[in-house]
Amino acid sequence: MATEENGHASCGCKGIRSCLICEKTKGIRSAENNGAPERNDFKYEASSGLAVRWSDEGVQQSFPFPGVLLWEDFVSEEEERDLVTRMDQDAWKESQSGRKKQDFGPKVNFKKQRVHLGTFSGLPAASSKLVLRMQQHPLLQGFQPVEQCNLDYNPQRGSAIDPHLDDSWLWGERLITINLLSDTIITMSMEEGQGELGQEEVRVRVDFPRRSLLVLYGEARHRWMHAIHRQDIHQRRVCSTYRELSSEFLPGGEQEALGSQLLRIALSFQGVPL
Known part of the structure; x- marks a missing residue:
């Protein structure tokens, strides 16, 4: 729940991030309209x-989009209820852009490339x-997750996550997300001059059904930014994202010892949110 600050509900937004709560209380203008679906967006x-995508003249345009695996009905309705019930028994912390989160992972400073065990318990x-x-x-x-992040999206808070690439110094090749409670859309994007169509910004919308699992790897992991826009959250959505270690922290890597310790803790499955 949002806390009260000077008589108003507060949020976890910082810097340029915003949600419906701070936009209303602080008079901030949202940049989320930039995420509105456009007629010429591609669909995966x-x-x-x-x-x-289809042109106004009815001509189909397409290109290969590798690096996406969608596993529908990965969990059952009963499992979904149980997973969300367990999450809601723990505290949710305010996060940016109208989200709430629960972290299960080491404390990381990505700018300085430092990892600390802290109170990480798995x-x-x-x-x-x-x-x-x-x-x-x-x-x-062989997928061995070393970090799990649960996120809670709600349309009443204007929840979203901006286009971004996940870190590749600590996190490995495969990013896995399980989607719960409602369908949504992952918007993949590449900036002007970087994409398949020359100077045009390219966006690819990927349907992400409820109870399914999505994997990003290869080009979709390293070249394409991914986002979830406010317009694509229609009711409460909860997700769990799992990340594995990069080669630097695996056998033969420079930080093999630390990686082994992190995995031993993570895979004990005795964790509580940090």
Whole structure:
């Protein structure tokens, strides 16, 4: 819940970030209109692996969009209820852009590239069976998460997350997210001059159904920014994102010893949110 500050509800926004709470109380103008769907946005087709759009003249334009795995119905309705119930038994902390979060992972300073164990006690117990299930997929064999972040999105707070690339110094190749409670859309984007269509900014909208699992890897992980825009949150959405270690922290890497210690803690599945 948002706390009260000078008689007004507060939030976790900092810098240029904003949500409906601070926009109302502080008179901030939202930049979220930039995330509104556009007629010429591409849509990802999971069956073909293509990003597709249609021109006003009815001409199809497409290009390969590798690096996305969508695993629908990864969890059952009963599992979904149990997972969200367990999350709600723990405290949610205010986060930026109208989100709330629960962190299960080491304390990291990405700018200085430092990792501290702090009070990290592992991933939550409920994730143990989910990780075993993930590992059954050929793409996810050997996946060992060292960090889990639960996020709570709500349209009443104007929840969103800006386009970004996840860190690749600490976090490894595969980013996994389980989507709960409602459908949403992940918007992949590449800035002008960087994409498939020359100077035009390219955006690809990826449908992300409720109870499904999404993996970003390869080009979708390293070249394309990903975001969830306010317009694509229609009711409460809860998700869990899992990250693995980069090669620097795995056997043979410079920080193998630290990586081994982090994994031993993470995979004890005795964690409480930090």
